[in-house]
Amino acid sequence: MNYFMTMYAYKAKRNDGTLVKGKLESQDKKEALIELEQLNLIVYSIKELNSALYKDIYIGKPIKSKDFVLFLRQFSTLIDSGILLLDALEILSKQIDNKPLREALEQIALQIKEGISLSEAMRKYPKLFPNLLVNMIQSGEASGRLDDVLKRMADYYEKQHRLKQKVSTALTYPAVVGAMAIMITIFLLVFIVPIFADLFLSFGEELPAYTQFVLNLSETTQRYWWIIILSGILVVYIFKELTKRESTAFIIDGILLKVPVVGMFVQKSILARMTQTLSSLLNSSVPILEAVDITSNVMSNRVVKKVLLESKQSLERGESLSIPMKQHWMFPNLITQMITVGESSGALDEMLHKVAEVYDRELEEASDKLQSLIEPILIVFLSAIVGAIVLSIIIPMFSLFETF
Structure with missing residues (x-):
C-alpha cells in the first residue's frame, strides 16, 4: 500500500504583522491549518501542491x-x-x-x-x-485501563512479529533457491547451450531427441525471452486479481492449507495467530461476540475467517463457540476441547492463551523441520535441472568422440 503525506503552500502573518510564506506537510488541509495555528500564525491562504514532486511516497508498508x-x-x-x-x-x-x-x-x-x-x-x-489496536485502545480509554491495554498490545504485536519472522524464515529459503534455479536455467539456455549448438551443427551429426529438445528450448528462450517475461508478469497479475475475489481466494486459501508439508506449517501459524488474538481480546474484557468478530477481520485466510463467522453465529444462537470448529477439518481436537473446557469453566481466555503457547512452540519445531526437509529437496531439484541441461550436451559429445 502507498502512504501519502500531502504538501501545502501557505501564506500567513505573525502576531506582529510579519508576512510568512512556506510549505508544510500534513495528512489533510484541516490538520495543516491546526498545525499552523499551533505556531501562532494567522493563515489567510493555503493550497495543496498536487505535483508528485511535493509528495513523499512510501512503497509497501509505511512502518516495519x-x-x-x-x-x-x-x-x-x-x-x-x-x-x-x-x-x-x-x-x-x-x-x-x-x-x-x-x-x-x-x-x-x-x-x-x-x-x-x-x-x-x-x-x-x-x-x-491497525483496527485491532485502535479498538483495544478505545476499550482501554472507556475502562480507564489504557496502560494495561498498551502493555497487552505490545506483548501481542511482539508475538505476532516473532510469528511472522518464523514463517518468513521458513518460506524465504525455498523461494530464494527457486529463483536461483530459474536464473541458472535461463543463463544456461541463453549463454552456454548456444555455444555447443554451433559446435554440434558444424559436425553435421544427427543429435539425440533429448538434446534436440534442449537446443530448441534454448533457441525459443533466446528468440522469445520477452514473451516469457511478459507471460510471467501476466500470471502474477492474474493470480493477484483472482485473490481479490472472495470465492476464488477462498479456494486458494483452502488449497494452500492442504499442500503437503507446507500446508501443515501454514495451518499452525494461522491457528497460533488466531488463538493469540482471541485470547488477548478476551483478556482485555472485550465481549466475546465482538472479540470473535475482530479476530475474523484480523485473519487473512478466508477458510478460518468463514469458520470464525460461523462460530459467532453459533454464539448468537446460544450454542458453543467450538461447534463449527469441530465440524471443520482444519481445527484439531486440541483447540475444540480447550475451548469447550474454557467455556464451561469461565476461563476461555486462559485456555486460548495456553493453546497459543502450544502452537507457538509447535510452529518453531515445524519451522526447523520444514527447513531441514526442504533444503535437500531443493538441492536435488536444482541439481536435477542443471544436470538435465548438462546431460543433453554430454550425450552427443560421446557420439562425436567415437567418430574420431
Missing part, C-alpha cells in the same frame, strides 16, 4: 513490523511510568526515526490538545495503526 513493536513497547513503558498521554506522544514523536509514524504522532498530539480521544485520532491513520 519491528519498528511498530518498538513504538508500542516504548509507548506502553511511558504510560505505565505515569507520564501523561500528551507528554508521552511528544516524547515519542521526537525520538522515532520513522517519518510517517513521527508525523502521525505529531498530528495526534495536536488533536488530543483539542479534546479528541487517542483512539479517534489514531483511527485517521489506518495504514499505521
